[in-house]
Amino acid sequence: MVTFDDTDIKLLKFLQEDSKQTNKALSLKLGLSVTAVFERIKKLEREGVIDGYVAKVNKLRLERNFMVFCHIKLVQHSQDFVVRFEKEVKQLNEVLECYHISGDYDYLLKVIVKDMEAFREFMVKKLTKINHIGSTHSMFVINEVKHETAINL
Amino acid sequence: MVTFDDTDIKLLKFLQEDSKQTNKALSLKLGLSVTAVFERIKKLEREGVIDGYVAKVNKLRLERNFMVFCHIKLVQHSQDFVVRFEKEVKQLNEVLECYHISGDYDYLLKVIVKDMEAFREFMVKKLTKINHIGSTHSMFVINEVKHETAINL
């Protein structure tokens, strides 16, 4: 098991907020040399703690501002059905997230589309075309109160 | 209204996947010069379409692998209560996402903590300490089937 010291945690916090800042800037915030920062980042990348670097885009500006959470129940829970459902749902690009959850429903999906019309299309032509879906229940997002990409470290 | 051409959309797709690739690499993928890529990125940043650049971290490696979705109902829905609830929930670092949703419950929260014990602490000491919460319903994530950070463009 690899361990992380406080400096690693701080470094990850900074990089989760802004990955474009220079190693110089990070070295000042951390009280380390540029070389040390460089080595630590490389180590975190090598160990897979840092999983990559991505641009965040503004959903509103891109007309992908209609978010819906869909609960899904399967008709059966045999290994076979579960595997097939998960495989098919992964291929739907409107589905950004899919979780197998405890409770009344089996799955919770986060779906992002342009508008209600696009959502209807998605439901009718894609989601409900997947076999073995028992029932669905959609919850529309009225307002995004909070959306953090950074894990709380 | 600002518009985006196909090249902008492609560029955003690439940057949502990997923001550390060089403008040179992007220029090859897009069939443009490095300068053109540079100018387009700057334009997208200026216009707020690109919202920032962040490092993705591996939840598993960092012991933040316990995810719970919490439904919350308020006892009242006066402007005052809603505003106060939203303000307080924003300050909880275990809550990565919070949505005001349609349906039986008022809010859906995505909570990430270390383990069940940490979740219990969170519920008892933080979440249910917020006033005006009527009822809650927690759904534990058994398995993360899909988790895309990139918006489907």
Added chain:
DNA sequence: AGTGAAATTAACTTCGG
């Protein structure tokens, strides 16, 4: 482990056309 400095490479940024 970390530091500072120096050398190298590569990327970013500006500018004239």
Added chain:
DNA sequence: CCGAAGTTAATTTCACT
């Protein structure tokens, strides 16, 4: 939008604490 030139930062190495 392009290519070239100038600027800056990332990256690597090394001698030393």
